[in-house]
Amino acid sequence: MDTTLKRLVEDRKFLFFGGKGGVGKTTMAAATAVWLADSDYDTLIVATDPTVSLSAIYEQKIGETDITKIDIVKNLCGLNINPKKATGIFQKRLEGMMQSFTSLLGSEVTSTPCAEEMAAFDQFVSFLQDNQYDHVVFDTAPTGHTLRELSMPFDWSGYMSNQIKNRKEVSAALGLIDDEGMLDNLRKEKERYDQAVKSLSDERLSAFNLVLLPEKLPIEETARAVDDLARFGIRVQTLIVNEVIPPEVLKGNWFLERRRATQEKYLGEIAIRFNDTPRRDIPLLETDVYGVEKLRKVARFLYEQ
Ligand SMILES: Nc1ncnc2c1ncn2[C@@H]1O[C@H](COP(=O)(O)OP(=O)(O)OP(=O)(O)O)[C@@H](O)[C@H]1O
Numbered sequence: 001m002d003t004t005l006k007r008l009v010e011d012r013k014f015l016f017f018g019g020k021g022g023v024g025k026t027t028m029a030a031a032t033a034v035w036l037a038d039s040d041y042d043t044l045i046v047a048t049d050p051t052v053s054l055s056a057i058y059e060q061k062i063g064e065t066d067i068t069k070i071d072i073v074k075n076l077c078g079l080n081i082n083p084k085k086a087t088g089i090f091q092k093r094l095e096g097m098m099q100s101f102t103s104l105l106g107s108e109v110t111s112t113p114c115a116e117e118m119a120a121f122d123q124f125v126s127f128l129q130d131n132q133y134d135h136v137v138f139d140t141a142p143t144g145h146t147l148r149e150l151s152m153p154f155d156w157s158g159y160m161s162n163q164i165k166n167r168k169e170v171s172a173a174l175g176l177i178d179d180e181g182m183l184d185n186l187r188k189e190k191e192r193y194d195q196a197v198k199s200l201s202d203e204r205l206s207a208f209n210l211v212l213l214p215e216k217l218p219i220e221e222t223a224r225a226v227d228d229l230a231r232f233g234i235r236v237q238t239l240i241v242n243e244v245i246p247p248e249v250l251k252g253n254w255f256l257e258r259r260r261a262t263q264e265k266y267l268g269e270i271a272i273r274f275n276d277t278p279r280r281d282i283p284l285l286e287t288d289v290y291g292v293e294k295l296r297k298v299a300r301f302l303y304e305q
Pocket residue numbers: 019020021022023024025026027028049053141142242243244282283284285286287288289290
């Protein structure tokens with residue numbers, strides 16, 4: 001048995017599953033979280049995607065602002081960050097930061113079109129500083145979206161620097177003296193984002209995995225994601241090729257044989273194009289995947305076979 005993915009997941013605190021829409025990110029993240037919890041690790045799964053997928057897959061309502069204990073799995077909790085609700089938290093924090101200074105910053109930031117994403121990201125960042133759980137599994141949104149999220153702390157970092165600089169100039173011009181507390185808060189925010197970026201690209205802490213199907217479009221999207229992540233100093237650690245048709249089900253069925261032959265062609269292409277990246281193939285199951293027992297079945301393919 002190839003234990004690369006198993007060791008990776010056990011050794012890293014923050015686990016990410018990215019990839020094109022609909023390829024099985026939530027399934028892999030949720031199965032991984034169950035497997036870690038079953039292996040006695042205190043585990044939290046966080047969705048940064050504004051959908052109800054986590055609640056559906058665990059067959060239980062998962063909180064949007066408060067962490068929810070998953071009833072039937074010991075050691076497992078979940079949170080489904082709702083960007084709309086997160087905006088409130090984000091806004092509150094900004095307001096807190098700004099209270100000593102009548103500032104444009106709060107209204108500027110909270111009224112930008114991407115304020116919701118920023119707010120979700122802001123919450124996401126707070127989990128990169130977690131010291132309560134052994135593992136935090138992130139069910140990220142589709143690739144383009146995820147990358148925008150990832151690029152945010154970089155922008156933020158520059159933004160904070162500018163704010164700090166501007167604040168100094170403004171307060172000097174206005175002769176304000178009581179500005180130090182506010183500057184201090186901005187500095188702390190900047191440090192917080194810088195730290196988050198460090199955690200994301202620190203291979204001892206974080207593991208990025210991409211999920212794809214053995215098909216043309218997901219392969220192209222994966223290639224782009226690998227390059228984009230590399231630009232942020234993040235190496236993709238494993239490719240999970242999902243929904244591979246097992247040869248034993250073919251039994252002379254021309255339709256399945258045709259599909260399998262197509263998949264084989266793309267599996268060959270994946271082997272060549274991503275030959276540096278360890279890969280795990282997961283079979284297409286006879287049903288869709290929800291509920292803890294089916295997640296455990298997927299986890300066995302991921303970590304035990
Ligand atoms: N190996 C598999 N065998 C059978 N069905 C699968 C398998 N993997 C995933 N599925 C099913 O495929 C569908 C899509 O999976 P999932 O929701 O995990 O994808 P996703 O990448 O998270 O999608 P989105 O981009 O919308 O968040 C689900 O209905 C899931 O049950």
